[in-house]
Amino acid sequence: MDPAPIGPERAAQTRKLTYRDFVRFPDDRQRHELIDGVHYVTPSPADEHQVILGNLHYWIRAHLQRHPAGRVYLSPFDVVFSMFDVVEPDLLFISTERLGIITRRNVRGAPDLVVEIGSPSTRRRDEDEKLRLYDRFGVDEYWVVDPQEQAVRVYRRRRAALARVAELLASREEVLTTPIMPGLALPLTHVFER
Numbered sequence: 001m002d003p004a005p006i007g008p009e010r011a012a013q014t015r016k017l018t019y020r021d022f023v024r025f026p027d028d029r030q031r032h033e034l035i036d037g038v039h040y041v042t043p044s045p046a047d048e049h050q051v052i053l054g055n056l057h058y059w060i061r062a063h064l065q066r067h068p069a070g071r072v073y074l075s076p077f078d079v080v081f082s083m084f085d086v087v088e089p090d091l092l093f094i095s096t097e098r099l100g101i102i103t104r105r106n107v108r109g110a111p112d113l114v115v116e117i118g119s120p121s122t123r124r125r126d127e128d129e130k131l132r133l134y135d136r137f138g139v140d141e142y143w144v145v146d147p148q149e150q151a152v153r154v155y156r157r158r159r160a161a162l163a164r165v166a167e168l169l170a171s172r173e174e175v176l177t178t179p180i181m182p183g184l185a186l187p188l189t190h191v192f193e194r
Helices: 047-066 096-101 123-136
Strands: 031-035 038-042 070-074 079-082 085-087 091-095 113-117 141-146 151-158 161-169
Touching: 031 123, 047 070, 047 091, 047 113, 070 096, 085 123, 091 096, 113 123, 123 141, 123 151, 123 161
Parallel strands: 113 141
Antiparallel strands: 031 038, 031 085, 070 091, 079 085, 091 113, 141 151, 151 161
């Protein structure tokens, strides 16, 4: 299913939705997000997505237990960037220095790292609209995980903007590292392991 705006098309939408509207969306086990006041909904993730998400969380959490540097969270956990921009990344990391943005109900501000596990129906949004959103609000690093290609595209803040710095492939047995979690060395074969 293509994640598309709910209701009228963006060009015809007369009013931007806000976080106040967002909290009234139904709890229907789908992902609801607002990007620039436009409501997007994506069906619950499939098996492959969940396996990859579980693997990422397991390995990052294990690393953080040995090298405390912050907290890692799985979706659903709302990230509120503005009253018009509320997303539920698949996984996010918040460094110890930024823990103050975490509230009981959501995150209010930019995580250090955001991870989205893509699908053919979300690819354009993940690498276009969400990339611009995360860039605009100051996310330091953004990983787009591609299950079909068993690849991870890494965007990192360079010269005040997110830029692609790597495309890593499990088929080449590449290892994912990041300066925001020193010492993390995550083989992509572990990320895509079933």
